[in-house]
Amino acid sequence: MGRILVVDDEPSVGEILRLYLEREGFEVTVVYDGEAAVEAVKRHSFDLVLLDLMLPKKDGWTVCREIRSFSTIPIIMLTARGEEVDRILGLELGADDYVPKPFSPREVVARVKAVLRRGKPQDTAKHQVVRLGPLVIDHEARKVLVQGTPISTTPKEFELLYFLALHPNRVFSREKLLEEVWGYDFLGDTRTVDTHIKRLREKLEAAGAPPLIKTVWGYGYKLELEEP
Known part of the structure; x- marks a missing residue:
């Protein structure tokens, strides 16, 4: 195993x-x-x-x-x-x-x-490359690129970013993100999500991305893309 x-x-x-x-x-x-x-x-x-x-x-x-x-x-x-x-x-x-x-x-x-x-792909739907603005996420290769520059993510950071990228402009509560990314058997609190979001923002913006992950106060987070 x-x-x-x-x-x-x-x-x-x-x-x-x-x-x-x-x-x-x-x-x-x-x-x-x-x-x-x-x-x-x-x-x-x-x-x-x-x-x-x-x-x-x-x-x-x-x-x-x-x-x-x-x-x-x-x-x-x-x-x-x-x-x-x-x-x-x-x-x-x-x-x-x-x-x-x-x-x-x-x-x-x-x-x-x-x-x-x-940490493993669950189905063929995850064997895809998501492109959103300056962001490219290749789930099968486990790679994240910002304007062509690769950034390093932990497995949970990667899954969290990938999940948000699959649903751009949609707001998710911290509890829903725990359920989707960590699973029902994760017994942590919602501050776990906050910590991972903070690290993702730092890495994305250090690579030159605009502020993509937005906080919806009192509720949760979304990956927001401005309309062209």
């Missing part, structure tokens, strides 16, 4: 996650510090990283930032329950999801499956 890298400094947690993931058919590698995590992603091909925040040598935020500098591999962070600032910072650094500790191993497996499922 896929190769998963588990990063946790508690051997018992790593082995429990390995057991549950391997039962579901995943191939699992476990490492116990941040430096080993970054090196593992550089040297090997993984489909997803389960990343604890509190790690020796390099903490989870540093690991996420370094991985994002060279890879768009999906990252699920394991955070302390109630630490909202940890979750928000992780999402701002490019994490795709988070699971608060203490967690159910079955919930972690469900999150892994959901993130991997959302």
